[in-house]
Amino acid sequence: MEAVVKDSNIYLEKANLLAQEFAKDAVERDKAGGTPKVQRDKIRESGLLKLLIPKEYGGEGQPWSTVLRIVREWAKVDASIAHLYGYHFLALVRAHLKGTPEQKEYYYTITAKNNYFWGNSSNPLQRTVIGKRVGNQVIINGQKNFSSGSPDSDFLLISWSDQDTNEYFNGIIPTSRKGVTVHDDWDSIGQRQTGSGTVSFEDVIVENHEILGTSDSANSVFATINPILSQSILANVFVGSAEGAVADAKQYTLTKSRPWYTSGVEKASEDPSTLRQYGDFWVEIQSAASLVEKAANKLDEIWEKEFFLSEEERGECAILVAAANVLSGRVGLDISSRIFEVTGARSTASKYGLDRFWRNIRTHTLHNPVEYKLRNIGNWVLHQEYPKAGFYS
Incomplete structure (x- = not known):
């Protein structure tokens, strides 16, 4: 991996301007709960969703410390948005950590090009999504809680257990995939706009190239x-x-x-x-x-x-x-x-x-x-x- 050079000032300035916008109605939005759609779209427009992506894939090539500094800045006014932003990268880099070089390149490139926002439905302690292998696909059914960032996301990091072997898998699918339902049922006392509720899967198809953990790097x-x-x-x-x-x-x-x-x-x-x-x-x-x-x-x-x-x-x-x-x-x-x-x-x-x-x-x-x-x-x-x-x- 090429060494990155910290050049956080320009990104922090952009993040601080957004924080001022987020602060204007943070109290009211916290009471309302739901999805901060307007704020998420402002983050999309800012280009900050590609901050960590290497420049060779169209990103800004910044280090984790810059991402975390923005998380901290946004948490000063809205911890839900800070959480969503940090967990966007947590889901996005899974293809880097456990995927093939081709998967890493594909998901980084398409995210940088389109300013995609990532969510997840991969709670590892809840083995309630079951996958069945059918040829070159896996068909998954079930539901998961604590699916932070799933509402209004473009991609979902998901997980399931194989019905025959009980082996645990991760995969990546578009949130719009047929059979995926993101429920608006998050009602905690805190982090009220993180959308950390339930996602249901009904005969959802996961293609082979969307399954992570098939390369040597996964170990x-x-x-x-x-x-x-x-x-x-x-x-x-x-x-x-x-x-x-x-x-x-x-x-x-x-x-x-x-x-x-x-x-x-x-x-x-x-x-x-x-x-x-x-x-x-x-x-x-x-x-x-x-x-x-x-x-x-x-x-x-x-x-x-x-x-x-x-x-x-x-x-x-x-x-x-x-x-x-x-x-x-x-x-x-x-x-x-x-x-x-x-x-x-x-x-x-x-x-x-x-x-x-x-x-x-x-x-x-x-x-x-x-x-x-x-x-x-x-x-x-x-x-x-x-x-x-x-x-x-």
């Missing part, structure tokens, strides 16, 4: 880094959400909060307790952001090694990313809860939407439990054993 160490990518994306969602929570709380404290009647100050922003807590928020965010950025740089390193990646190099990155994910989740949950202590009772009104930061972070931190990441880290600290490659480690 490489590089092919196992998917959980490292997903944890990296979510760590940046957490940090960005924490930053957004403080930014919104700051604005409220400066313009709307009232000092407590025994505080002896004229403005809430002059209260020593408020000053201390904002200082504490800043320190927490700096620690989490530093670790997340360090992990992103390590991810860039292992991505560049591609199929020459060693198990030890993967393990080093897995530990660092897990630590970044744990810390950013803790910091995000803490700050997004405590901001109400510096804004006051009236700030809990739903029209301000300050609660969305906590709800979004809380929803995500439950999908990949901190407890098991900490056990992996502890096993490395005590026994120098890296996490075994799996669906979530």
